[in-house]
Amino acid sequence: MLQLLSNAAVPNMQTNRDFDLADLEAFISVCETGSMTEAARRLKLTESAVSHIIRRMEKRLSITLFDRSARPLKPTVLGAQLFNRGQRLLQDATGINQELRAKGRVRHSHLGIGIIETLGTWFAAQLVHELAANARSWTVVTGSNTDLWTRFYARELSTLIVLENDEPRPSASKIPLFRESVVLITPPSLSHLSLRELAESTPFIGAHGDSGFGRLTSAYLSRLRLNAAPAVTFGMLESVVLMVARGFGWALVPSLLLLRDTPERQDIIIRPLEAPSVYRRITLATRQFELGALPELIETSAHQALETQVQKTRSLHPEIFSKLSFRQGHDDFAE
Template sequence: MQHRDYDLASLEVFVAVAELGSMTRAAARLGLTQSAVSHVVRQLETAFAAQLLDRTIRPLALTAAGQRLWHWSNRILIDARQLPAVIGGADASFMPELRIGCIDTLAAPFIPRLLQGLRDRVPSFTIASGLCGQLREQFLARRLDVLFTNDSFDDLDQVESQRLLTEPFVLLLPRNADEVTDEAGLRALSRTVPLIRSTTDSALGKLVDQHLRRLGMEVPRSFAFDATDTVMAMVAEEMGWSLLPPTALVKSRQHLSHIRVLPLPTPGFRRSIHVVTRKGELGSLPADIHKAGRTVIRRGYFTEVLAASPWMAPMITR
């Protein structure tokens, strides 16, 4: 048997017969002739190779096969009636699978906590983490539905961007390094100790390079890594210094006890992280995702980082 052997209309006819116990009454409800209803039922019996009704009694009764078809037909018809709303109407926020992209510095532990708040809304998730540019390409190719990224996509009209948080860049030094309190100290540090960088193809690496150029600082290139875990491990091993935002510190918090975290003596160097979706495609889901993300950030996300560096708290806007 193939699906074309029956359709929604024939299932609707069968459900009416089953509920009313009469082909005549079913015909009246559906605006059909009694013979048309009888023909549909016989077609179904042929398609399923099973007797569906016991015609020897009145009102008509369902056989065991008829009971099974009545049960599944009801489920199918209920789902079918919901399709217009689910596809483009009031319930368009439903997604059978949500594909989320997240920049590497935020991915853990943010994504696991986020999914706890969304799992009642979405049955299945696919998660991609990586560099900002790579995630942008996947989003534009429609391989991702939602992004958590420091790219606001303000160059595109059909994209909706909601700010999740704004955070400063901070100065990371080996635990026993001397304190740096002003720009002169930062310049002296850059001349004597290697800068542990993020790679220049990453958004973090580009932001840091741009900030150093604004200060007129040309820092020699010694080490560059695409993972902030490795950047912080290098600082912890006294291989150099670095500039990173607090979310990166949360992700690699196992290194915090071996690192000195200080305010950057050149203020105003910050980045924002946004929730990015396509306009009008996910109904109310983008607002729910944004709200769930804000809840994760507000419920102790930076607790360990702020316990060691309480001065950072007013610099993070959520």
């Protein structure tokens, strides 16, 4: 509730709102022009409509706002008080409206973002760096698709960057971000073996079967009729890469994981999958109509974060980059 004039000053004033911002704008226009005719012209209304607004305000407030014997019109003492405070209120309302419409200018008190663990290192840090001015504080959570969606609907998180599996998500708005290829990784000692030979003779290291990536790779191997149940599974794909680097077996991993420059990346062989290939899609999810223009800014910042890391990998490690494939929108980073 907004009360512009004190009840002590105006005993008969109602305690609820007695006019809206459109009424206030009309009143302020009359004060500034000194004429209902000029105010009507400014507001593109009829003079009778402006006069009706002023009479209605006066009736609801039980006060007289203008000295109608004066020309130009002059506000009364209480009218002048309303004019002074109303100007500030109208300026604030206009500023809020412009801020909400301007991309990236809203500064939220707190934002919680959930990101799949593949992107929980360089990507998360770069994204929050790009968006830091849009919230006073941030919470960044990494986890599985299932866990992140659970926290989203519990309102612990306002934004998700997750795997897209086409599952309906009520009240969520989705924006496609990336498509990436899945690649085969082996220790150098196994680089001569085909995928089928690896599946038949060598331990498969995989993601947990109930994770989004675990289900994706399991379905892919089933389509190829390869009996490759994981010998060991991990909740974090970085651990999968580490096990392969130590010579334990082979794995299928997403390209995004290999953009991170780690020591173990130098101890594996990366191989694109022969047809049929397999890809995974990353999507941005937010609650409909809650964050204004921020989802568009997150989308732009996410693309920038990926492109920066892609260009870095392409420049420093072209032999690695040539094995990976990424797509954002209609732009393909693969060569």
